[in-house]
Amino acid sequence: MSTPPPPVPYxxxxxxxxxxxxxxxxxLSASLSNARSSSREPGVLRFDVLQDLxxxxxxxxxxxxxxxxxxxxxxxETEHYKKWREEVEGMMERPxxxxxxxxxxxxxxxxxxxxxxxxx
Numbered sequence: 001m002s003t004p005p006p007p008v009p010y011x012x013x014x015x016x017x018x019x020x021x022x023x024x025x026x027x028l029s030a031s032l033s034n035a036r037s038s039s040r041e042p043g044v045l046r047f048d049v050l051q052d053l054x055x056x057x058x059x060x061x062x063x064x065x066x067x068x069x070x071x072x073x074x075x076x077e078t079e080h081y082k083k084w085r086e087e088v089e090g091m092m093e094r095p096x097x098x099x100x101x102x103x104x105x106x107x108x109x110x111x112x113x114x115x116x117x118x119x120x
Contacts, residue, residue: 023091034084043071045112
């Protein structure tokens with residue numbers, strides 16, 4: 001009995017965003033719209049929008065892609081991403097900071113996905 005090959009790690013990006021005071025609700029609205037569309041992209045396994053409990057102006061976008069190159073590049077070419085980027089540009093207190101990772105767990109695509117559910 002042979003053992004299955006180890007799973008290929010996926011690619012994750014955590015994008016730290018700090019908005020100007022008073023713009024958090026608009027940023028959240030734009031980001032939720034972008035996340036809903038992004039989660040339907042074939043190369044995206046997961047796309048989460050998180051807001052800091054202690055500072056309403058701090059957000060983290062958690063993006064998990066099937067690969068390190070093609071899927072993130074395809075994401076940045078979508079109309080919904082371009083619209084989001086334009087909408088939030090004036091809301092940013094400082095430039096976004098992207099931290100990039102390879103994933104080790106969950107080890108399968110199903111572990112990262114939304115279980116085939118449509119997200120709203």
